[in-house]
Structure formats: C-alpha cells, structure tokens
Amino acid sequence: MRNSWFVTIFVVSLAIYPTAIFSDYHLFQSTMVVVYAVAILGMAILVGFNGQISLGHGAFYAIGAYSTAILMASWDVPYWATIPISAVICAAFGFLIGLPALRLAGHYLALTTFALAVAIPQILKHNLFEPWTGGVQGLVIDKPDAPFGLKLSSDQWLYLFSLGVAIVMYVFAWNLTRGRIGRAMRAIRDHATAAEAMGINLAMIKTRTFAVSAMYTGVAGSLGAIAVAFVAPDSFTVFLSITLFVGLCAGGAASIGGTIVGAIFIEFVPNLADNLSKAAPGAVYGVILIAMLFLMPVGAGGFLAAIWRKALSRMTGNART
Numbered sequence: 001m002r003n004s005w006f007v008t009i010f011v012v013s014l015a016i017y018p019t020a021i022f023s024d025y026h027l028f029q030s031t032m033v034v035v036y037a038v039a040i041l042g043m044a045i046l047v048g049f050n051g052q053i054s055l056g057h058g059a060f061y062a063i064g065a066y067s068t069a070i071l072m073a074s075w076d077v078p079y080w081a082t083i084p085i086s087a088v089i090c091a092a093f094g095f096l097i098g099l100p101a102l103r104l105a106g107h108y109l110a111l112t113t114f115a116l117a118v119a120i121p122q123i124l125k126h127n128l129f130e131p132w133t134g135g136v137q138g139l140v141i142d143k144p145d146a147p148f149g150l151k152l153s154s155d156q157w158l159y160l161f162s163l164g165v166a167i168v169m170y171v172f173a174w175n176l177t178r179g180r181i182g183r184a185m186r187a188i189r190d191h192a193t194a195a196e197a198m199g200i201n202l203a204m205i206k207t208r209t210f211a212v213s214a215m216y217t218g219v220a221g222s223l224g225a226i227a228v229a230f231v232a233p234d235s236f237t238v239f240l241s242i243t244l245f246v247g248l249c250a251g252g253a254a255s256i257g258g259t260i261v262g263a264i265f266i267e268f269v270p271n272l273a274d275n276l277s278k279a280a281p282g283a284v285y286g287v288i289l290i291a292m293l294f295l296m297p298v299g300a301g302g303f304l305a306a307i308w309r310k311a312l313s314r315m316t317g318n319a320r321t
Helices: 002-021 024-048 057-075 079-098 106-125 127-133 154-177 180-190 192-197 202-228 238-251 258-276 281-295 299-320
Strands: none
Touching: 002 024, 002 154, 024 057, 024 154, 024 202, 024 238, 024 258, 057 079, 057 106, 057 127, 057 202, 057 238, 079 106, 079 202, 106 127, 106 238, 154 180, 154 202, 180 192, 180 202, 192 202, 238 258, 238 281, 238 299, 258 281, 258 299
C-alpha cells in the first residue's frame, strides 16, 4: 500500500513540477530522459529478464523514429496515431530478428544485433528508400501544439505526452515481468535446459520477448522523433546502441526502476563530463562510468531498491513497536 502511494506521488510530481518550473530547454532534456527510459526498458526486458544479449537496439529506435517521421511527413498522420503503428512495425521487425536468436546465443547474438545497428543507417541512406526517408538529409517534421486549447508550450505538452505514454509502457512491463510469462523469461535466462524440461516453449518466449523489446524501443524512437522534430541516418549510428546498453548497465539490467536512472545517466553525464574537462570529456565520462559500476555492481536501480527496502523495513519495525 505504501509503495502504491509512493509511486502515485512520484508520478504526479514528475508531471507537475517540471512543467511548472523548467524552461523549454530543460523540458526537452526531461522529455529525452523519458524517451531513453522507455528504450532502455525495452532492452531490460530482453537482456535483464530473458538473458539475450543485444547491441543493436539503436536500429529499432531508428525504425520507430522513421516510421513516425514518414507517416507524419508523407501521409499527414497525427503524431499520436503514429505511436501504435510504429509499435506494430517494430514488433514485427523484432520478431523476425528474434528468429535467428533461437540458434544464436552470447557473443554470437551480440554480434548479429551489432551488425543490424551498423547496417540500418546505411540502408536509410540508400537511393531506393530516399523518396520516403529523405536520404542523407533526413526528414523535418512539425512539433505538435497542445490540444484542446491548453495553455501549454510545445515542449510542455510533449513532455506530458511522452510521460503519459511511458507510464502505460511501464505498467505493462511491470505486469509482464511479474506474471507467468515473466517467470518463464527468467527461467530461460537462468537455465534454458531446465526451463525447457519444465515445459516452457523456448522458441515462443524468446521470439516474443524480442518482439516486445523491439516494440518498446521503437515507441521510444517515435517519441524521440516527435520531440526532436527531425530524423537523419547519422542520428542513429551504432553509438546509439552502445549508449543504450551503457544506460542499461548503469541502471541495472533486471531493474525496471533502474531504467530511469540509466536514462538520466546517458542524458546528463556526458554534459557533466564536458563541463568538468573540455580537453578530455571522454576520459571523465569513462571514469564516472567505471566508478559507478564499481560502487554499484548490480546497477543504480538495484542499489536504490536495496536502500528503499531497508528504509521500509525500518519504518515498518518502528510502527510495530
């Protein structure tokens, strides 16, 4: 019960405080934190809960972003209607990529997904797809205004819209990972042979997990495209996949709440490193990342969850006495 109240207060604070206090620039940064959190959540479902390694989720992010941009620029589809469409498209791509995952594991699967991340930007630049993707130049889309005459700026509305979509995605992920399918995913992660012996359909769970994971990251890509109002192939290089993987490790691979910490890390720590050292920001970034992983080997999400459980048990014990 106390956890429910805490989550409710936390969500309301996220909705009210930034829109009332933050400037448009800081609201844009907050929106990108929400976007990255959803993308990392997709990776957490695949890597943390199912044990499949992916270094190519930037490709699904790009597919989601381009799906939204093309629908908005070429067919005048409302921005909010592009979200479910891109989710379906990315889920289908994820399912197809998940089929080879049935025969690959570990570093072989990681290299396969890495190859996907390398290939997607080049495919988007190809002359065959240039009429839809805009080629090297990319596509520019309009930022949506607040509906119903609400007195909100575009950045304020996009933050609230992204937050609303993210809440739905997080609730779904919470229920998924704690239900029967979630238990099957963790069983495969811990011991695939034993899971199969217990009657779990490895092929079905693995491919569907890949599809759900890709869907999450694709939805994040759609939200990111709407927030930035621009897509181009060079925005979705393999470095994006590595960045999302860093956020996953920083937050905790099997921690739903840790995905938020991971998103904050990849959004703000590079700027912090640049402010600390203009000469070698990459070195500062690396030191911060190594220190974080050394001090919190299970990720920030697991570390904070342990602190919260201890605090809650102390509060419960004091209340009983």
